[in-house]
Amino acid sequence: MTSKQVVYMNQGQGKTSYARNSGIQNAEQKRLKPMIEAAIADLSGSTSTSALLPTKMVVADLGCSSGPNAVALVSIAIDAIHIHCLQFLQPPPEVCVLLNDLPDNDFNTVVKSLVTLHQSNNEPIVATGIVPGSFYERLFTSGSLHLVCSSNSLHWLSKAPEDLTRNQIPAYDIDEHTRLERHPMVIEAYAQQFRKDFRSFLKFRAKELIPGGRMVVSLVGDFLSKEATCAIELPKKTPSETI
């Protein structure tokens, strides 16, 4: 068992559960609504009045967690597809909704959310599924995804930086003097691990997205730095441009 397999949100519906303590994350998901709607419009391949979506579409949320937030992003995408089809008088496409998180996530709860989503949306959903695994590895077959969403998940790294673990240096040392002294090194080690992980994330999604597929990704970052701004702009780019 590696450390990346034991990271998961608090399960269930209790006082300390993620389901009851994820309001901030949900607010961030709602902020992505216009970007997801724009991505769906982009997928129709045109801005003309005859813009049609593909007849089959696969939408995935990477790092879905459990509780009400698990289906929030894909619900926005489904609504956007539904509205787009009404607007352009297109029959609804077959939509496959896939939710991903690490294997120790509470998938039994996620399945209940998927059932509710399915029952409340007869169209355009046809298929729902769960894909357990790390989004820093391959998750889907090549060219199979139309839209990838991920909110508040990419700050979870694949592992603690090896430079630190090898020397038993914690991210937060309780001794203030040691902590302040090591601060630049610790920050740089985590930044480097993030760069490595995010590059893997983009590399694998580039393989898994269809040509012209779209990603809407939000993550915690320093908005003043150039790198963070680039990451936020990813949804506007094609997979090949993001690497």
Next chain:
Amino acid sequence: MTSKQVVYMNQGQGKTSYARNSGIQNAEQKRLKPMIEAAIADLSGSTSTSALLPTKMVVADLGCSSGPNAVALVSIAIDAIHIHCLQFLQPPPEVCVLLNDLPDNDFNTVVKSLVTLHQSNNEPIVATGIVPGSFYERLFTSGSLHLVCSSNSLHWLSKAPEDLTRNQIPAYDIDEHTRLERHPMVIEAYAQQFRKDFRSFLKFRAKELIPGGRMVVSLVGDFLSKEATCAIELPKKTPSETI
């Protein structure tokens, strides 16, 4: 909540769990090995020495349950694909393995089995997933499956026959006289429900399988009757021929 959503095997690893009481089902799964191997060979589309499998394949087990049996059929399929590729010097295809059962199945346990399967087979598996839902409804997008397996699951009907539930007639009446008197009617009602459900199963799989896709299905039945024999022969037919 409908009755079809609360049917599931005993969870966990305890004395009365399905995981520890499913030896008969596992023996039946092993009996399907040559049929699954033949189906994989059929999917290469030829018996010549240059017979190649598709570069991407989706294999699904419908009614996977939980415990060690959950990945038994797909493991056989993966081994068959691996051996076929070695034999014909073909690079391994990308394989997506999907496991289905009703939403109340213990999917947290199934995910653990999928992780083990993934770790023990670097090739040819790329993607693993769980698809919750009834196999008497649509589960996958059109033309997306190459091989469907299902063992010891299709005797689970979508519901008790309405003719019986409407008149509050149980499948097994404790009063022997009443039971024997109603026996033919009860048998016929269940047979009719099976015919209806099995037709739905075939109709939806015919939509979901690729042209030339294969199904390997086993179910409890009366081997002396014509209908049961036809069902057992299904793997040799194309989806359009099975209805």
